[in-house]
Amino acid sequence: MSAPDPTALQQALRGQVIPPGHPAYDDSRAIWNGMIDRRPWAIARCIGTADIQACLRYALEHDLPFTVRGGGHNIAGLAVADDALMIDLSGMRGAWVNRGAGTVRVQPGATLGDIDRETQLHGLAAVLGFVSNTGATGLTLGGGFGYLTREYGWTCDNVTSAELVTAEGRLVRASETENADLFWGLRGGGGNFGIVAGMDHKLYPVGPEIVGGLIAWKAEDADAVLEMFRNVTVNAPRELTCAALMRKAPPAPWLPPEMHGQPIVGIVLCHSGPVEQAEADVSAIIHHGSPVGSVVQRRSYVSQQSILDATQPNGRRYYWKSEYLPGLDSDLLRSYRDYGERIESPHSAILLFQVGGAVADLPEDHSPMGNRDARYVLNITASWEGAEEDERHIGWARDAWASMRGFSTGGTYVNFLTEDDGIDRIRDAYGAHYDRLVEVKTRWDPANVFNANKNIAPR
Ligand SMILES: Cc1cc2nc3c(=O)[nH]c(=O)nc-3n(C[C@H](O)[C@H](O)[C@H](O)COP(=O)(O)OP(=O)(O)OC[C@H]3O[C@@H](n4cnc5c(N)ncnc54)[C@H](O)[C@@H]3O)c2cc1C
Known part of the structure; x- marks a missing residue:
């Protein structure tokens, strides 16, 4: 050699x-x-x-x-x-809509924004995530969720087939009818089974105009806003997805200058149904209390899909902790508020993404993504500029997580696991599906050549 x-x-x-x-x-x-x-x-x-x-x-x-x-x-x-x-694979960014089949073929370097741009030409959308520069295939292989998840399920629930290069260097297809065990594993099992060269995602009529945006209140109003968030999300139609966030107000033009740098509580929302219905459905949110700013309005679906992009630039330092939640317990919300108010970095945030809905329509073993009992995703996102501040901000994220993890379903999202999350957290992510993943791994990659991932070790 x-x-x-x-x-x-x-x-x-x-x-x-x-x-x-x-x-x-x-x-x-x-x-x-x-x-x-x-x-x-x-x-x-x-x-x-x-x-x-x-x-x-x-x-x-x-x-x-x-x-x-x-x-x-x-x-x-x-x-x-x-x-x-x-x-x-980041140069392979094609996304081709097949109107007859109602799907989009996605190359492995396509970002969420690449796909939305092409599918929206046809008034269609795939179930993707919240930040447009994220890689779609990486997101899908780990499960995936976004504004359309409550209507149509996890992103991986909407994959109809994939083409991949296996550990033997063979090009194979996986779908419900071809290599079905591999297809099962690909829908949540990450990059453990091969290198995906293309995936087909189901498409749904969405937009081009929807109602969505962001609204914010002073952090001192957090208790009432979070109570409203809990009530709205428990009763929301599946077309409406909301996420609560606490952070320091960024210097955004829609927030008054005197608020910049002050703690706020906000809701980012997207209603993918008809706009008149949407305006009625979001009324309880936009008329709540005294917001300090709002950009909730009729807007293009593509603009909604990039509304959080500026908060997540390349190259900043990031550290996350995350859990799936079955609901919003009052004690959890108190900890959420306390740690939200205690944020020191201008870039850190704590998010509560609403999921549920169609996620729970499928059987738990439909794919290794599982976690169909989740109603919210808690994501504690520390973010800062300099290495000298690592300890402080990582410490805040860990403390916040320690105070809230007791409210978890017991599951966590594999795509949000950090470098220091080991095998116990991978097992938490897959729960009862872990052993079946080991079987599929043992069949398709017995030598564990695909090991630079949240690894499932073969037997
Ligand atoms: C700012 C931000 C926002 C996010 N928002 C969401 C969200 O809204 N919803 C959500 O579900 N997730 C979200 N995520 C998490 C995201 O799904 C994961 O970070 C995912 O790993 C990103 O995929 P990537 O291709 O960009 O990553 P990369 O770092 O390029 O890839 C990660 C790993 O995925 C595997 N992989 C990627 N492509 C392939 C392939 N073609 N074949 C085989 N294995 C492959 C490999 O193991 C690879 O190392 C977000 C992440 C960030 C940073």
């Missing part, structure tokens, strides 16, 4: 190989979470499925560890490792 050599890999690819020292190396190894600073052996920018297959074969032949990068948004930094080949 020859020593691995980026020039030799280049000869096997149509896309570019970027070794250390190349002018594009530092930009290409950087990912969303600025806490992650790793130096890969080289970065291979794949332009097609044949490049993916060639990269995998090269890595296996040369015993070279490798990672897979889609949108680069995984908080644990799974996309990049020291001395490993980064198989970079």
Whole structure:
């Protein structure tokens, strides 16, 4: 076996190989979470499925560890490792609508925004997440949820088929009728089974105009706002999805300057039904108390899908803790408010995303994503600028989590797990499905070549 050599890999690819020292190396190894600073052996920018297959074969032949990068948004930094080949799919961003089938074929580097832009040309949407620069395939492989989840289920519930390169370097399809065990595992089991080269997602009529946006109140009103949030979300039609957030007010033009930097409580919402109905359904929220600002209005679905983008720039330092919740217990809401008011960083937040609805229509074992008893997702998101502040903000997130985790369903979202979340948290994410995932892993990747992920070890 020859020593691995980026020039030799280049000869096997149509896309570019970027070794250390190349002018594009530092930009290409950087990912969303600025806490992650790793130096890969080289970065291979794949332009097609044949490049993916060639990269995998090269890595296996040369015993070279490798990672897979889609949108680069995984908080644990799974996309990049020291001395490993980064198989970079971020240039493969196609999204092609098949109107007849009611689906969209998604390439593995497509972001949520790439897909919405194409599907909205047809007045259609896939079930995606809340921030448009997130990689769609990474999100889907871990489960996925967003504004349309209450109507149509987890993102992975809406995948109809996938094409992937397996541990043997074979290109296979997985669907309900082809390699059904693999198809089951792909819908939540992450990158454990192969490198996905394309996925088909179901589409639904949404927009182009919807009612959505953000509304905020002073943090001193948090108790009443959270009580209202609980009542509204328990009774909301499936077309309406809300998330509560507490943070310091950003210097956004829709918030008065005297509020900037002050603690606020807010609700981000999206109603995907007819706009007249939507305006009636959101009335209890927009007429609650004395908001300090609101941009809840008729707007394009595409603008709604990027409304939180500015809060999540590339390169800042991030640390999260997360749990699924069965409901909003009053004691939980008290802790939520206390830690929300105690936020020190201008960028940190605590979010309560509403889920439930269609998620609970399917049987628990429909896919390893499971967690169909979840009604809310708690996400404690610390975010700050400098390494010297790591301890302070990570400490806040951990303390907040310690005070609220007792209200969890016991489940957690695999895509929100950080670098320091180990096997016990992976087991929490999959619950009773973990053992079945091990079986599928043992069949499709017995040597665990796909290990740069939240790993399911084969038997
Ligand atoms: C700002 C932000 C907002 C988010 N919002 C949401 C949200 O609203 N809803 C939600 O559900 N999640 C959300 N997430 C979580 C998100 O789903 C995960 O971070 C996910 O891992 C992102 O995928 P990516 O392709 O961008 O990540 P990457 O870091 O590129 O990839 C992560 C890992 O996924 C696997 N992977 C990715 N692509 C492939 C592939 N083609 N084949 C095989 N394995 C692959 C690999 O193991 C890879 O290392 C958000 C994350 C961030 C940072």
